[in-house]
Amino acid sequence: MKNRLHSLLVLLLALAFSPGCSNGYFVKKVEGTDNINLADNMQSLKECLDKGSNTVRITGYAERLPEYIHEDLIQLSKNAALQMGANTIVMAEFNEKGRGTQSATFNAFLCN
Numbered sequence: 001m002k003n004r005l006h007s008l009l010v011l012l013l014a015l016a017f018s019p020g021c022s023n024g025y026f027v028k029k030v031e032g033t034d035n036i037n038l039a040d041n042m043q044s045l046k047e048c049l050d051k052g053s054n055t056v057r058i059t060g061y062a063e064r065l066p067e068y069i070h071e072d073l074i075q076l077s078k079n080a081a082l083q084m085g086a087n088t089i090v091m092a093e094f095n096e097k098g099r100g101t102q103s104a105t106f107n108a109f110l111c112n
Contacts, residue, residue: 026058026072033078037111039090048088048109054080057103069102077106084108 039045056076058069074089081089086108093105 027075030079032082036078036081037088039088042090045109048111051084051086051108051110053105053107055105059101073104081108086110
C-alpha cells in the first residue's frame, strides 16, 4: 500500500511541474473512478463492506485554491479506492502541515 501511495505522490509531483495542466487540477482521473462515490459521513455506509483506508498527500508549494487541493485529494483517493475494489469513499481526516503539504485519510467501502 505504501508503494502505491508513493507512486501516486510521484505522479502528482510530475504532473504539478508539467506544462499544460489546466483548470487548477493536477491529478489525472483513472478510468473507472467516475463510478466511485464520495459519501458525506460514515453513518450512510453501515450496510457497506469496509475495504480499508488510504492516505493521500500533495506535496509541493504552489499558489492554488483550496477547493482545487481538496478535489485533487479526493481524486487521488478515488484512484486508490479503485485498486482496492471499493466504490465509495468518505474523508476521515484532513491535515494541512504547511509549506505546501496537505494530506487526507479516506475510508473505502464496497456498497450495493
